Structure formats: structure tokens, C-alpha cells
């Protein structure tokens with residue numbers, strides 16, 4: 532794994548949206564509608580969006596919504612040339628920390644059935660496949676795999692999270708999630 536010093540996880544800002552959308556257009560088959568990020572950042576208080584910054588550049592981004600006791604990961608993407616270097620894991624760990632901070636108890640997401648890399652990433656954090664939505668993606672009719680975390684407060688989930696984050700040796704990424712995560 533090659534990681535770049537000086538990379539930080541930060542809240543997404545309005546000024547980041549064009550670069551986020553450029554990454555999104557490159558790595559997703561169907562990007563979100565043009566104004567979606569601006570609307571989300573301005574009005575959706577149940578959402579959190581983050582970016583991975585390296586100086587003036589954005590390497591990746593992610594977001595989630597809290598819906599009751601659940602957090603739904605709505606998006607996660609890493610710039611194509613920087614994929615496979617651990618940044619997806621950094622972003623996902625940061626999203627889980629935010630889900631916890633927002634009071635969510637479980638985290639869920641949908642992923643394309645063919646997306647082995649993403650499924651592997653989520654399984655690494657203890658997520659499990661709990662269902663399949665046939666033809667969920669309207670652009671090409673692909674099925675979605677539905678994945679869920681265990682309770683964020685379950686000892687096994689906590690232990691796995693700590694192990695996974697400890698394995699992320701990322702110089703300069705900024706403060707890791709609190710060591711007591713996710714205790715409540």
C-alpha cells in the first residue's frame with residue numbers, strides 16, 4: 532500500500548463539488564444529478580459528506596444519511612489513479628466514525644453485485660450481505676447487494692474496527708477515530 536503524506540479527511544464544502552463530480556463522472560456509471568451535492572450540503576442536516584484532501588487536490592469522497600438508528604452510506608469514490616492504495620478504507624472508516632457520532636446504531640448500504648472491490652472493502656469492516664435487490668440499478672438493470680454492519684456497539688464490531696483502523700498506517704491523515712470507538 533502506498534500512501535501519501537499530508538492526506539487529510541475533511542468535511543466536503545461547496546467549493547469541492549466540481550472536483551467531486553469530476554471524480555464521480557469517471558468512476559460511476561450514473562453520477563448524481565447536477566445539483567444534488569449542493570442541495571445536500573445546504574439542506575440535508577441528516578447527511579454528512581467528506582473528502583480526502585491532498586493539498587489542493589481531492590483524492591476521494593463519501594457520504595451518508597442518518598435515518599433513525601440507521602446510517603445509509605450513499606456514496607464513496609476514490610479517484611481512479613489512486614484506487615487500490617488504501618484510501619477507500621480510510622474514507623469508509625471515517626464514514627463509520629461519523630455514523631457513530633450521529634447516533635446511528637447500524638450502517639447499511641447497497642452495492643452493485645459485480646463490485647468485488649467495494650464488497651471486499653465493506654466485508655473487511657465486518658459488513659455482511661443481508662439481501663439482494665433485483666434490477667435495482669436502473670441504468671443497466673444490475674442487482675444490488677444489500678449489506679449491513681453489526682451493531683456499532685457490538686464488541687466484535689468494535690474489535691474489528693480497531694484492528695482495521697490500526698492497519699491503516701497513513702501519515703498525516705489527521706486524528707484517527709477515537710480509540711474508544713465505538714463505545715457507548
Ligand SMILES: CC(C)(COP(=O)(O)OP(=O)(O)OC[C@H]1O[C@@H](n2cnc3c(N)ncnc32)[C@H](O)[C@@H]1OP(=O)(O)O)[C@@H](O)C(=O)NCCC(=O)NCCS
Pocket residue numbers: 558559606607608609610613614615616617618619620621641642643646648649651652655
Ligand atoms: C470501491 C472504492 C471506493 C474502494 O477504494 P480503494 O481506495 O480503491 O480501495 P482500498 O485501496 O482502500 O482497498 C480496499 C480493499 O479492496 C482491495 N482492493 C483494492 N483494489 C483492488 C482490486 N483492483 N482488485 C482486488 N482487490 C482490490 C484492497 O486490497 C483492500 O482490501 P484489503 O484491505 O483486504 O487489502 C474505489 O475502488 C472506487 O472508487 N470505486 C469506484 C466507485 C465505487 O464502486 N464505489 C462504491 C460504490 S458502493
